[in-house]
Amino acid sequence: MQTRLDLARIQAARPLIDPIFLDTPLYRCEALEPALGCAVSIKLETANPVRSFKGRGTEVVAGGLAGQAAVCASAGNLGQALAWSARGRGLDVTVVASRYATPAKLARIRALGARLELVDGDHELARERAAAIARHDGIRLVEDSLDVETCEGAATIGLELVGTPFDAVLIALGGGALATGVGHVVKTLASGTEVICVQPLGAPAMTRSWHERRVVTTDTTDTIADGVAGRRPIPEVLADLLQVADDAVLVRESSIIAGMRLLFEHAGLVVEPSAALGIAALLEDPGRFAGKHVVTIVCGGNADPAAFRRWVA
Template identity: 75%
Template sequence: MPQTRLDTDRIRAARRVIDPVFLDSPLYRCDALEPELGCAVSIKLETANPVRSFKGRGTELIAAGLGAGSVVCASAGNLGQALAWSGRKRGLDVTVVASRAAPAAKLDRIRALGARLELVDGDFDAARERASDIARRDGIRLVEDSLDVETCEGAATIGLEIARQAPSAEVVLIALGGGAMATGIGHVLTELAPGVEVVCVQPAGAPAMTLSYRERRVVTTESTNTIADGVAGRCPIPEVLDDLLQVADDAVLVEEDSIVAGVRMLFEHAGLVVEPSGALGVAALLENRERFADRRVVTVVCGGNVDPAAHRCWVAPRPT
């Protein structure tokens, strides 16, 4: 069994706490993608819920554990929406700190869900520092994505579903940012489906966690440069890296052109509107055709909160 901070019995119990609207998301084979990618591709669709990402699974556990009071988090957009949704349902006072550069669609949705939104200059890690300051100043709970084990064990319920829904899967591709989804799904699959290869995918323009995985130590970067804002962190969390090293078989980096191509392919061939982070698995298939040729692959489409104008540019017909 993987020696991580996660516990499989708690993960199973989490399904009784998480709102069913986030559970049992569709997993289906997408034949239309296969001629382009050269393998049997199944999509695990984590956008078909009220916050259009997998993050609600973890925030449900956090909000249920708090019961009442105030909470603050830093977010690139999706965690903030999810915490606002879970908190509103339970009467929590939610503050979200985000970068001014975060997609406007994500920020607008956080406000619409009733959370207090504070914007900061800089990137996600600057928002994380500000959220920590607010928590200390006001004496309230700081939710730290990936460090808080609830966020990992909530995401791990996806792994339970993959193991049940796709018993013949050979590879699962998981977007890698802070690491909650990768460590959660990886923990479950390592225990329940040890023959499945767990491959994490990160943009080459935001490589900190992948570099850390490869060097087996925390590697920080000075900046990020990627359209996949949801996974654009610079400072990996040591505890999360320790977990990832136990459950991931590999971590790969993909280029921006491949991410855009993945967004376009999911729109054209699967009818899905996804944010760049949700297309990382398809990007990895595009860049590693020989490695995944003729294999049965599940890719987790983890988010669909995308700026409409940017998405129109990415999926626009290409010049012939």
């Protein structure tokens, strides 16, 4: 299996990552099962200082910066994670984000000490601005999913999954770091487990690209799942995804909201929309998963409080 990722590097990444991000809870959530019609286990990536899986990758990135300043574009979670990893190492970090990003995420980026620049546009415009800053200032541009460290940091989740037999793992699909990272490990060490990526109908670029085996871009996105709302897939990441994913599916907004509600009511979890994509996939195609044991990665918990209350009410 030829991808940019390397199992030996992934295994070597674990000691580079603050233990606070590692060995996150993995448990069967029987309370969810009557509503979903299959055995469901949760891999909980929200119980850490940045409330998402992104800290695994930014720890690997920051460990290699050697005092160098850095800039990234972020919908919120990567920015928080990079700010956290940089603060502990005394590094200067700038985060570029859309001014329409989730306010709670922006507030945490500031609180963690990063310089925050807002743009009047979506995440793709933030990516362009971050690249311009890196060129102008001569600093490191951290590009989520394109930088293999972000994928291999996320892939350490896969190392923690493969000791338990599952029929399928459901992974939120955005830029692709989580899906390619976990997918690489699962397909290397537990090849019989299906790797199924899940994306909103309102942000389908990477899923369409996977199905057509070429980069497909979209002009806009329309989803509450801001963490996966990219419009321009990265060719190198798509190439990796094509090697490790068994399927990529799209789900409706109503199913994402229903998934958030189920996780709150039956698992006591406050999650952002991207983290409910796996549950949404189970709701939309119960026959596919009937009688199987699946694991879904609950990848982030940085929901806007007011919006969350509206969604789960």
